[in-house]
Amino acid sequence: MISTSIRRQFRSIVGEDWFLDTPEDLATYSYDAFLPEFKPDGVIVPQNTDQISRIMYIANREKINIIPRGAGTNICGSSVARKGGMIMAFHRLNKILEIDHESMCAVVQPGVVNAELQKEVEKKGLMYPPDPASLFVSTLGGNVALNAGGPRGVKYGVTRDYVLGLEVVLPTGDIIRTGGKTLKNVTGYDLTRLMCGSEGTLGIITEITVRLVPLPTAKATLQAVFSDVDDAAKTVSSIIASGIVPTTLELVDRVVLDVIKDYGGAEFPPEAEALLLIEVDGEPSALAAQGERIKEFCKERGAIQVDRATSNEEAEKLWQARRSAFGAVARLRPNCIVEDATVPVKRLPEMIRKIVNLAEKYRLKIGVLAHAGDGNLHPLIMTDLRDKEEMDRVDQAVEELYEAAISMGGTLSGEHGIGIAKDRFMSKEFSERTIEIMRGIKRVFDPNNILNPGSFL
Amino acid sequence: MISTSIRRQFRSIVGEDWFLDTPEDLATYSYDAFLPEFKPDGVIVPQNTDQISRIMYIANREKINIIPRGAGTNICGSSVARKGGMIMAFHRLNKILEIDHESMCAVVQPGVVNAELQKEVEKKGLMYPPDPASLFVSTLGGNVALNAGGPRGVKYGVTRDYVLGLEVVLPTGDIIRTGGKTLKNVTGYDLTRLMCGSEGTLGIITEITVRLVPLPTAKATLQAVFSDVDDAAKTVSSIIASGIVPTTLELVDRVVLDVIKDYGGAEFPPEAEALLLIEVDGEPSALAAQGERIKEFCKERGAIQVDRATSNEEAEKLWQARRSAFGAVARLRPNCIVEDATVPVKRLPEMIRKIVNLAEKYRLKIGVLAHAGDGNLHPLIMTDLRDKEEMDRVDQAVEELYEAAISMGGTLSGEHGIGIAKDRFMSKEFSERTIEIMRGIKRVFDPNNILNPGSFL
Numbered sequence: 001m002i003s004t005s006i007r008r009q010f011r012s013i014v015g016e017d018w019f020l021d022t023p024e025d026l027a028t029y030s031y032d033a034f035l036p037e038f039k040p041d042g043v044i045v046p047q048n049t050d051q052i053s054r055i056m057y058i059a060n061r062e063k064i065n066i067i068p069r070g071a072g073t074n075i076c077g078s079s080v081a082r083k084g085g086m087i088m089a090f091h092r093l094n095k096i097l098e099i100d101h102e103s104m105c106a107v108v109q110p111g112v113v114n115a116e117l118q119k120e121v122e123k124k125g126l127m128y129p130p131d132p133a134s135l136f137v138s139t140l141g142g143n144v145a146l147n148a149g150g151p152r153g154v155k156y157g158v159t160r161d162y163v164l165g166l167e168v169v170l171p172t173g174d175i176i177r178t179g180g181k182t183l184k185n186v187t188g189y190d191l192t193r194l195m196c197g198s199e200g201t202l203g204i205i206t207e208i209t210v211r212l213v214p215l216p217t218a219k220a221t222l223q224a225v226f227s228d229v230d231d232a233a234k235t236v237s238s239i240i241a242s243g244i245v246p247t248t249l250e251l252v253d254r255v256v257l258d259v260i261k262d263y264g265g266a267e268f269p270p271e272a273e274a275l276l277l278i279e280v281d282g283e284p285s286a287l288a289a290q291g292e293r294i295k296e297f298c299k300e301r302g303a304i305q306v307d308r309a310t311s312n313e314e315a316e317k318l319w320q321a322r323r324s325a326f327g328a329v330a331r332l333r334p335n336c337i338v339e340d341a342t343v344p345v346k347r348l349p350e351m352i353r354k355i356v357n358l359a360e361k362y363r364l365k366i367g368v369l370a371h372a373g374d375g376n377l378h379p380l381i382m383t384d385l386r387d388k389e390e391m392d393r394v395d396q397a398v399e400e401l402y403e404a405a406i407s408m409g410g411t412l413s414g415e416h417g418i419g420i421a422k423d424r425f426m427s428k429e430f431s432e433r434t435i436e437i438m439r440g441i442k443r444v445f446d447p448n449n450i451l452n453p454g455s456f457l
Numbered sequence: 458m459i460s461t462s463i464r465r466q467f468r469s470i471v472g473e474d475w476f477l478d479t480p481e482d483l484a485t486y487s488y489d490a491f492l493p494e495f496k497p498d499g500v501i502v503p504q505n506t507d508q509i510s511r512i513m514y515i516a517n518r519e520k521i522n523i524i525p526r527g528a529g530t531n532i533c534g535s536s537v538a539r540k541g542g543m544i545m546a547f548h549r550l551n552k553i554l555e556i557d558h559e560s561m562c563a564v565v566q567p568g569v570v571n572a573e574l575q576k577e578v579e580k581k582g583l584m585y586p587p588d589p590a591s592l593f594v595s596t597l598g599g600n601v602a603l604n605a606g607g608p609r610g611v612k613y614g615v616t617r618d619y620v621l622g623l624e625v626v627l628p629t630g631d632i633i634r635t636g637g638k639t640l641k642n643v644t645g646y647d648l649t650r651l652m653c654g655s656e657g658t659l660g661i662i663t664e665i666t667v668r669l670v671p672l673p674t675a676k677a678t679l680q681a682v683f684s685d686v687d688d689a690a691k692t693v694s695s696i697i698a699s700g701i702v703p704t705t706l707e708l709v710d711r712v713v714l715d716v717i718k719d720y721g722g723a724e725f726p727p728e729a730e731a732l733l734l735i736e737v738d739g740e741p742s743a744l745a746a747q748g749e750r751i752k753e754f755c756k757e758r759g760a761i762q763v764d765r766a767t768s769n770e771e772a773e774k775l776w777q778a779r780r781s782a783f784g785a786v787a788r789l790r791p792n793c794i795v796e797d798a799t800v801p802v803k804r805l806p807e808m809i810r811k812i813v814n815l816a817e818k819y820r821l822k823i824g825v826l827a828h829a830g831d832g833n834l835h836p837l838i839m840t841d842l843r844d845k846e847e848m849d850r851v852d853q854a855v856e857e858l859y860e861a862a863i864s865m866g867g868t869l870s871g872e873h874g875i876g877i878a879k880d881r882f883m884s885k886e887f888s889e890r891t892i893e894i895m896r897g898i899k900r901v902f903d904p905n906n907i908l909n910p911g912s913f914l
């Protein structure tokens with residue numbers, strides 16, 4: 001618990017209205033998009049780096065846990081006060097400080113919403129590629145802390161690939177800068193990338209310099225329907241191996257398609273077992289040919305229907321099915337657990353078969369949504385958290401799922417993070433020595449273990 | 458010094474012929490492409506990970522320094538026994554273990570030569586983009602340890618952007634694995650990227666999984682000559698800001714052009730003050746238009762001559778000037794010091810003016826070669842290491858150069874590393890606290906400070 005005197009000190013740093021501790025406030029910040037609730041002892045909303053530094057200095061001295069939190073959209077529980085302490089929120093740090101067109105970068109505060117940055121840079125003919133599904137809500141600080149991915153990852157990579165430099169407040173209150181505005185930088189250890197995906201455990205990100213790329217001048221969107229999910233999965237790795245680099249290559253399986261049909265009224269042929277949504281972007285002159293090649297590819301590999309959007313509206317319509325998936329699935333059972341297993345692209349068909357087997361073996365309803373082009377699968381387990389017996393089966397299936405992913409050369413998490421959702425599986429992917437190294441790094445940054453101590457280590 | 462008994466132990470691990478300690482052997486390994494000489498106490502050439510683990514176990518116990526070394530082409534002195542100890546060489550670990558076309562990656566041993574990997578993957582229509590100038594000699598292990606860049610960096614980034622996973626032997630002898638074969642991976646701290654650019658100070662890289670991309674089907678090569686270096690530099694940032702993403706965008710200044718002319722007989726208009734070499738790659742259909750746009754761009758910004766290669770032979774000829782630069786410059790004075798200042802692209806014209814000023818101020822001959830498209834400049838200081846008075850001026854100029862780069866938002870090193878060449882400048886870029894964090898990380902990996910202890914920390 002935080003003493004009255006310390007609360008007073010925090011209030012004097014951030015201003016009376018920006019330290020929140022009413023029961024309502026604490027309830028609001030007691031969970032993120034991952035479900036379990038942990039009530040914090042307070043919520044602090046600083047306005048600038050200096051305030052954050054002063055807060056951390058006190059927190060470190062008094063050993064008060066601090067949990068940095070963007071929009072709380074992460075689904076691994078990495079922004080909740082699992083071990084008590086204070087949530088630090090960033091909605092007062094929400095400015096785009098600079099868009100440097102000539103150097104192809106932007107400098108932003110951590111509370112800037114992803115879509116807001118996208119919109120502003122697009123006005124200048126630029127693009128910030130990372131596009132997590134949460135982009136209309138989630139913030140850049142959270143995106144960096146979780147190293148967020150998104151559908152465009154196949155071509156453009158993840159958040160880490162766009163972070164050039166950071167300002168960070170260490171758990172001790174010291175302010176450091178890493179990287180800068182240059183694309184190339186090999187000076188000292190790469191603290192910039194070490195922060196990416198560190199889930200708020202190493203430092204508080206107070207400023208971010210991101211790389212921008214030219215906004216593609218055109219795109220082509222295609223949808224291919226298959227009567228066999230295995231054909232669809234194999235088509236994915238064939239497209240990737242063919243030399244085409246799609247912007248997105250999404251797979252939706254029969255389970256999810258059925259739900260979408262019932263929910264949103266989208267029409268698919270009755271024999272549809274899987275759908276691929278494929279987008280390519282680039283110079284208009286190159287796209288027509290690429291679209292045709294993809295169409296041929298899908299047909300040769302057994303697609304029963306391939307549609308190419310001829311307008312933005314049609315493209316939007318093709319995206320509808322993919323976009324409505326989460327909402328549709330969430331209605332089916334009380335809860336939907338989104339997993340994040342990731343495998344080398346070649347192993348995609350095998351992994352999808354494994355998921356189908358797990359659903360049968362453990363009598364569960366599991367659908368598959370996948371950023372298939374980069375081997376990143378999101379099995380959707382439709383369940384009821386209150387049903388203890390069913391949840392035991394879910395736990396077993398999930399464990400087996402990740403064992404399979406790792407045995408295929410994959411990983412526990414492609415883009416969602418570990419947090420408290422998957423920390424128990426860390427030893428499946430890493431040796432004890434590797435985890436010890438990670439814990440050692442944590443101690444270097446945070447000797448008193450006050451920064452998000454409940455997360456993955 | 459290493460005792461006879463320990464030498465015997467090392468010999469029994471790697472085999473009699475693979476522990477070298479004749480005066481000739483020690484001389485061979487006493488310098489890398491950076492000049493100062495440091496004679497090692499021995500050279501060990503292991504054959505596999507297990508041997509390396511056993512060597513490190515002994516070295517750690519006996520506190521014997523180990524300096525991992527690829528081909529020794531680095532120019533920052535990061536592979537010499539500055540504080541004594543044993544060089545570890547990797548020419549027995551030179552196999553490409555797997556090229557996985559469908560998952561777009563390859564698994565290699567650290568001693569594989571960069572160009573060898575390029576050649577093998579190109580046979581399959583794939584490309585490994587990082588292309589340091591040393592590519593025909595330098596090894597993948599060295600490339601990762603130094604996070605090597607290259608001319609293609611403008612479009613494709615540096616080595617770090619292609620490393621997916623590593624096997625690493627820690628200084629204590631433990632073997633760990635990081636990352637894997639997947640494009641996306643956010644499980645735990647990013648030890649994979651932390652190893653990139655760590656200059657052999659954190660662990661010994663024994664296996665590398667690299668990402669591959671499709672081999673571009675076509676390229677266009679252009680050369681633009683300017684009568685004003687400022688026009689050339691400004692053209693660079695205009696091209697970058699225009700939405701064109703060149704594969705390479707190199708700048709050569711008048712000083713270097715003059716040397717090339719005298720040396721190789723290449724012809725340039727007499728008023729030539731700078732040359733841009735520009736390459737774009739991609740789909741043939743898009744390239745013609747891009748080539749035209751670049752041509753227009755250069756002309757509008759004052760280019761007095763723009764040539765576009767119409768065949769591979771012509772492209773090769775345009776590259777000749779750029780490629781012969783180092784050789785030509787090296788003949789002019791006894792020594793040529795290659796610097797590696799990097800600035801945001803927008804500041805390129807300013808940085809080039811600064812270099813011209815420094816040459817005047819300190820009465821030095823300095824040419825400029827730049828990977829201009831990513832703001833990475835290589836000032837070439839033509840000098841004589843034996844001339845103490847001149848070297849004092851060189852030292853002052855270099856210090857001022859890096860102060861300028863950092864004040865422009867740049868960095869000490871874009872792609873060459875810090876090593877013993879620039880460790881004295883670290884405090885110009887980083888606060889004491891940041892360096893302390895780096896030292897802390899070093900201690901986590903290497904508590905006895907035996908791995909390349911002479912390098913940048």
